[in-house]
Amino acid sequence: MHGSLHNIRAARRESTPALRRAPMTVRTRFAPSPTGYLHIGGVRTALFNWLFARRHGGRFILRIDDTDRERNVEAALRPILDGFRWLGIDWDEGPEVGGPYAPYYQSQRTERYRAAVGELLDRGLAYRDYATADETTAEREAAQREKRRFIYSRRWMAETDADAARFEGEGRTAVVRLKMPREGACRFDDLVRGPVAFDWALEQDHVIQRADCSHLYHLASAVDDHDFAISHVIRAEEHLSNTPRQIFIAEGLGYELPRYAHLPYVAAPGGSEKLSKRKLGKYLTQPEFKKVHDHGAGILAALGEVVVPARFNPVLVEFYRDVGYRPDALVNYLLLLGWSLDDRTEDFARNEMIEHFSLERVNRSAASFDPQKLMAFEERRMNALPAAEKAEVVTPYLGRLGLLGAEPTASERDRVAAVVAAAGDRIKVAGEIVRYAEFFQDDTVFPYDAKAFRKRVGAPGAADRLRRFRPVLEAVEPFDAPTLDAALHRFVEAEEIKIGQIIHAVRVAVTGKGVGFGLFEALEILGRAACLARIDRALAVAEAQSDAD
């Protein structure tokens, strides 16, 4: 163990000579696997890499870890690249933009890996191993049974061509394994963790090249980090224990080592295990998480879009884009998941993040993902949005609803602006505009909330009051919120009723809903003709219903 947090932070500050002294070019990378989706945890890692590069005037590189798959890489990559674009995380080198170290796809770099393996072999740092998978497994299991540490016996190691020929005569094929040291320790200074050490003897003779001559992640990663001149490897904590084998490869190849920074991982909501796309079902048992999921699902349902459970998942970035979150809200929330500036600053503009970001202030413990707090950031962003911009982000959702064309007319745009202004901070997420669809629907088709209708219009005397209020609407001049407000209050006095006895009935009659923004604003936006038509329709429906009873 090493000292206090304070000491570690101090040590970390001292242990960044590369940045202090040499005007080294900062180059960071994020290396997604083309899986077809962008994971929240991955974005956090990418964000920290991006911020670090931007902070230091460096370059941020996207490298594609597609060693495993052949087909549909482009298709599986698109959602990831789209996600980054949406978030405003741009890359200087990588897919689509290329760069001086191309190609940036691991599947296109096998020659480099093959050469690296050859060199390691030549230097005696790796060896051909002719054991079958079963034989290796048997050794490992035996060690486990006897409760001893597993170290490969190197029984089928071929160090000479004669050995190789003999094994091949038996019909065996070879993988290439690292010949790990069996004494000493691997020490390095992690920019987040401080000094860490691993005994070499505890490392396995990891396979770096399969029998089919394809290559494994650690080999590819070490080679690429060097080839791309990566200065800082900033990645999730799960790679901390993997670092020695990568250092072994890099040093064996004579590379200068990058600096390493291992980020705490993003943990499941309310838990401590790594956040996983596959555990959606489990997270949904948590009320807070479910609330955010259902809120989004409700918006999609209102849009009449099919919710595909596998893709509609708050663990994935596309969830937030679909529902209409502000990308800046997500980025801001993610920034604070594992990093902080001080004891109070929460809201950061993009340039402020870049200005203040530092690895020294990255936390060392896992942070659990809390979509409700993300929602709080979203609310603040949305409320801070200038009116015109708010109307703009909301408009596409009305288009998806089929209520606006691709090119809204000036009067349609005015109405959107009016509804957004009246709704104020009730619209926390752009997609929530679907709650105000009735302002864009025809008087004869917008739906009534059955429960609200029964309670507010179907109540004893409610229809009569509505009927008597109708002439007020017909006569009031001008037809604007303050005048309507005054007129309704006069009506209440004359009728000797309480305001609640009329206002809710009017609201349900003209909007179909029991809840909404200010009634007078709603009336003004709809206009006199629509209001009268809607009241008539409501009265007719009420009559039909009472007849049915």
Added chain:
RNA sequence: GGCGGUAUCGUCUAGGGGUUAGGAUACGUGGUUCUCAGCCACGGGACCGGGGUUCGAAUCCCCGUACCGCUACCA
């Protein structure tokens, strides 16, 4: 099992040998408004445990415990 990492309100975090342990979010109560959302006020809520060092430990040291990761011809 071995190795490595981590530990402050439910959650995200600040701080750190003497503090009323600060903020945010969530939650509760009251107020305000035509409903809802908000807003305002108030409130409850934390230093993993045990030893040691010290006048004094949440903070430094040691030992536990819990959790997480690695221990693949996955990335």
